[in-house]
Amino acid sequence: MLKIRNYRKERNLTIRELAAMTGMSISYISQVERGELDPSLSSLRKIASVLQLPIYLLLDDVEIMGDLTRRKDQQLVRTSEDGAVTYRFLTPLPSPEFSPQMLLMHFAIAPRSQDTPEPIRHASEEMIYVMEGQLTIQIGGSDIVLNPGDTTVIQKNLPHICKNCSDEPVKGICSISPPVWGRMDLVEAEP
Secondary structure, three states, rough: OOHHHHHHHEEEEEEEHHHHHOOOOOOHHHHHOOOOOOOOOOHHHHHHHHOOOOHHHHHHOOOOOOOOOOOHHHHEEEEEEOOOEEEOOOOOOOOOOOOOOOOEEEEEEEEOOOOOOOOOOOEEEEEEEEEEEEEEEOOOOEEEEEEOOOOEEEEOOOOOOEOOOOOOOOOEEEEOOOOOOOOEEEEEEEO
16 A cells, blocks of 8 residues: 555654554554555554545545646537537546546526526436526426525436526536536537
8 A cells, every 4th residue: 555655754754653643553554555464444544544634545446636627728618509508617527537426517698598498307416506697497397596696406307497587697607416428519619
């Protein structure tokens, strides 16, 4: 478990110090670091606590990806075919190296417009946060009106449409988990 060794060294701890702080033997810590022993979950918790790390970072099957930061100029921007709705993908898109478990998007809906012509449903939960304007979300036969600062969750498989019934643009953030990547009606936004 070279990860433990690396994190221990980053914190300028010796094996002796880590052993004393966790209540484990020096020999045990050394064998775990060299991969000669598989630590118990209880031992990993103690080590993670001393190193002030979430336990998952110490697991061998977790691979830490490179920089997953997306600067504004790297984010994919798409619009609806009529140009009334713009989506900025804030999370990285799936790749062979990384497949996000959620999708985070910024959206803007022009006045007197809606995101789809017909209600859509997807097998994902969707959380919506309104930053500007007033958004009406039609879920089944009910309308939910969101003002700036309001949020709602659309449960999976519920038919819904997001509408801007006002004369002002609506802007917000939505999170979809698990992600839905297949919006075929979107086109590349003009720069």
